[in-house]
Amino acid sequence: MRWVTPRHLAGDDDVLAERIGETLTALGWRMWPTARDTLLYVSPDALRGAEWILAASPFTLGGLPVALQISARTIAASAVAQWNAYFTTGVPHEVLHDFLLALDAGAVPDTGFAEPEVVVAALSAQGWIPDVDRPRTAATDPGFASHVSLEMLPDLIADADLREDLLGWQAWAEPIFGAPYLWCANFSPSVPNELVAVFAASLASPAPVARHRLPQSAMKRLTIVNRG
Secondary structure: OEEEEOHHHOOOOOOHHHHHHHHHHHOOOEEEEOOOOOEEEEOOOOOEEEEEOHHHOOOEEOOEEEEEEEEEOOOOOOOOOOEEEEEEOOOOHHHHHHHHHHHHHOOOOOOOOOOOHHHHHHHHOOOOEEOOOOOOOEEEOOOOOEEEEEEOOOOOOOOOOOOOOOOEEEEEEOOOOOOOOOEEEEEOOOOOHHHHHHHHHHHOOOOOEEEOOOOHHHHHHOEEEEEO
């Protein structure tokens, strides 16, 4: 085992599904397999859900199949989620752990009140660089390998607000320019900026993470802090 930095390029150690399951089980979320060969987790109040959909992924982000879909709704019986967030494999599981803890601790989900600057502020507070042209809505890590920005979203990103001109947060890692992405994440327009800021703050955290397996594409950009 090795402790490495930066977190945003450390990958998921090939245990993303296991770690997410452990987090949600500890929070008391119920889980059952579905007929689509997915694993569905639902919070005790039935207002929040997380589904491991890699085996039946309906679409890709940056050429990578979506592995995890997290959603929230204002009424438990509603068939339509208020918002959705989508993640491929490769996202550091520590980041999704922090995101899920914040989601679970929240009240009835709504669209939040914070302005987009709260996301960039969470990144720049830990050394990420706001975009010169869009300092309120985009930032990159100092190595220019990972990015978070407010953009027009790809098709199939579902949200209760059906207006076509809405923007949502995207995040991705590209350790080698022009090579396949390490991971991608998309948040539908109604995901509260406060929650995206939690994701961003954890993503940019300088704290080392433990890994048995390192992503090949990021090897030259990772620093081994300690060997366990």
